[in-house]
Amino acid sequence: MSNLIKFGLLFVSAILIALIVRIVVAGISRPATSVPSTEQVRVSAADLPQGLLLRDEDVAWKQMPITDIPPNAVIRGDSNAVELKGALLRRPIAKGTVLVADDVMLPSAPGFLAATLKPEMRAVSVAVDDVSGNAGLIQPGDYVDLLLTQQMDRRTDSPDFAVSSETVVEHVRVLAVGSEIKRPKSGETPDASNRARTVTLEVTPRMGEVVSVAAHLGSLSLALRSFATATRNPSASMQPVSPPSPVWAGDISSAVRELPRSHGPQLASAGPRSTSPPTVTIYRGSERNDALSSGAPSTGAAGNNVPPVPSLPVPH
Template sequence: MRIRSLMITMVGVAVAGASVYASKEFLQVQPATASIEQNPGLVSVVVAGQDIGFGTTIEGHKLTTIMWPAEAVPPGTFENFSTLLPQNGDDPRRAKRAMAQGELVLANKVSDFGEKVTITQTLGKNTRAMAISVNAQTSVGGFVTPGDTVDILLTQGGGDSLRAVTILQNIRVVGVDQQADEMNEQANVAKTVTVEVTPEEGQKLALAQQAGRLSLTLRTLDSVVDEPMESIRLSDIIRDKSPTEEGPKMTVKVRRGATAMEEVEVAEREDELQIVN
């Protein structure tokens, strides 16, 4: 019995010693593992934790932080909330651009503390905001929203002199009535649409509004090459026959050689006939 008890005691001491040694090794390895997981190539950046609309206040519950590759961090990012949120009762910052959830919060997308945010902050360099009158028919049934791009057409004259021409192409819509939030996709029938134009385009648009009726055509998201377009008159689309209808073909008989005769088609021109070979 004594030998058995001694052996049990020795085994217990050995197990306890092994446990202490294992615990010591774990505590020594744990900090090294944590430092590896932190990855020195990543830094913390602030992103939108939810969709943030144009002009809304920047608040802590709307933000979050994620890890970002240090070599790919764009200029103007915020590493934490301290420089982004107001301190000591200061007025908050506001969104100068609409931001989607997960989007980087950059300095050029937010105002200074207490700064007023208006549609002016959405305009590009040396551009202007100009409003035009529209209705359901001239604004694509109300489906034009802030952030869309449109072409602007002018319809002018009356009777046989009625004509239409595209005066501006690829124009960005910055506001619909009093709504300038590009995150708002709700379609509304507007009375005015505000567009972003250059000073020269603004002059053309001002004259066009006085000359006739303006209409908008909503452009595709796919990139296209804009080309100058000729005006179209009413006489160009009103014809005696459908554009796809072919009239009777004019033919003549032509002698081939001494005795052979062949019937060929001719194309009519203004002052002459041309044989189509």
């Protein structure tokens, strides 16, 4: 091998060694990856009153410096963070306030259902099915009206009043659906095979009596109300209101209104019945006389009083 070739190989080797050394030195001198200086934390999305059952729309994420995050805050991505959805708010919270674990009471805590009740309120359960319970779409924290539907055909012969429906309780809060006292997670579909058969409502003592009586009069249905209300304060929904008028079958269906009306019993349609007592024909020999069945004497052809028929002798 000539000296020129040896010199070329040495030159290439020197360049490669220089590049390797430069890469190693650059890697050692590079500063370590810095820890993020901010985190996303849970804050209130609006002014929230005490006793509210939180839902997704009540909370939001906010980017904050780590140094400003209070202890026990709900940090995004933290495996130990509490789930605020369905939790009970212990105190009023202003909009934008960082929510911490001490601000809420979790559904798994003992006495959670009793804690959700406001002072002087009661919890009453109502039996529902897939239709009357909105196919399982009503969740704890929702507001509903309670509708009573009655079959009145056994109480009236008028088709117009065969069926009635009326709202007996308005704007009451759902505390639990079956044994579930928390709302399902986002994107979670209720199990169709495990639909709840009862719904627990927060009512006043008077409303509880109304619900108890209504359950024996007919079938109860739940009507879901919108969250778009003037106030989020649950106590504002318990103001007394005048009950709406019932809706009858004849108010809805023109076919019902055009049904022929019942004419009642045959005897009643034949006109007033004669009040004269029936007569009894008495034969006495060749004479015939008519007497009242009440035993009053009657007059014969000659106008004489006819004595009563003598009793027949009893044979010995």
